[in-house]
């Protein structure tokens with residue numbers, strides 16, 4: 644029997660307690676990876692990890708010390724860390740840009756961008772020291788490549804993530820540490836979907852703009868992340884892969 648395309652890699656999946664993150668963790672486990680779910684909601688993260696049969700570490704991705712604790716956990720438990728999926732993210736509810744508050748702005752840039760900064764600052768030196776290469780996958784959004792009204796600063800945070808991912812892809816290519824973004828279209832009933840759509844009645848109208856006719860599922864995102872983290876994608880770095888049923892065409 645095949646061991647799966649991610650065997651024997653060790654992966655951290657942030658925000659793995661639910662939504663896309665749970666789908667990513669489940670797919671990675673099916674593909675033979677050892678998975679550490681990192682989420683700041685302890686009961687939900689722990690419950691998901693028990694259900695899936697993987698590790699859980701309570702971590703707030705906006706805190707550098709929590710990233711240091713995550714790397715320590717991976718090293719002590721498994722002796723290696725090959726993949727980081729930066730999935731934890733947030734938004735404010737879709738609204739006119741003139742109504743966005745300082746708190747909204749700080750929230751999206753702290754959770755969506757600062758978290759990537761800390762993940763790289765803490766994990767890249769570890770991977771360089773190990774010398775095994777590695778893969779970072781950042782969950783950006785179609786919002787970062789084809790922005791639409793009402794989410795200006797969320798969109799900008801995801802564009803920042805895509806740009807930082809491409810920059811690090813080039814900078815750390817010599818260490819064989821690959822950096823790629825996955826850009827999902829609006830999800831099917833994940834935690835943030837309702838906030839992106841603004842009002843539930845907008846859902847049907849929005850889905851009609853997706854050529855393949857539906858929203859993005861956690862399995863869609865999980866499959867893209869597993870591919871990008873596997874040896875099948877050994878020559879792929881610096882890409883921003885839409886997982887969007889053709890919406891960005």
Ligand SMILES: NC(=O)c1ccc[n+]([C@@H]2O[C@H](COP(=O)([O-])OP(=O)(O)OC[C@H]3O[C@@H](n4cnc5c(N)ncnc54)[C@H](O)[C@@H]3O)[C@@H](O)[C@H]2O)c1
Pocket residue numbers: 657658659660661662663664681682683684702703704705730731732733754782783784785826827828829830831833834835836839
């Ligand atoms: N849902 C969508 O429609 C959609 C579309 C495109 C991109 N995305 C992106 O996909 C990612 C996941 O979205 P989702 O809808 O599955 O979200 P979700 O709200 O269902 O899940 C997010 C998870 O991240 C955790 N989290 C949030 N802030 C955290 C922090 N500071 N530290 C640790 N964990 C934290 C939450 O506890 C939760 O378990 C986000 O980055 C989002 O921007 C979502």
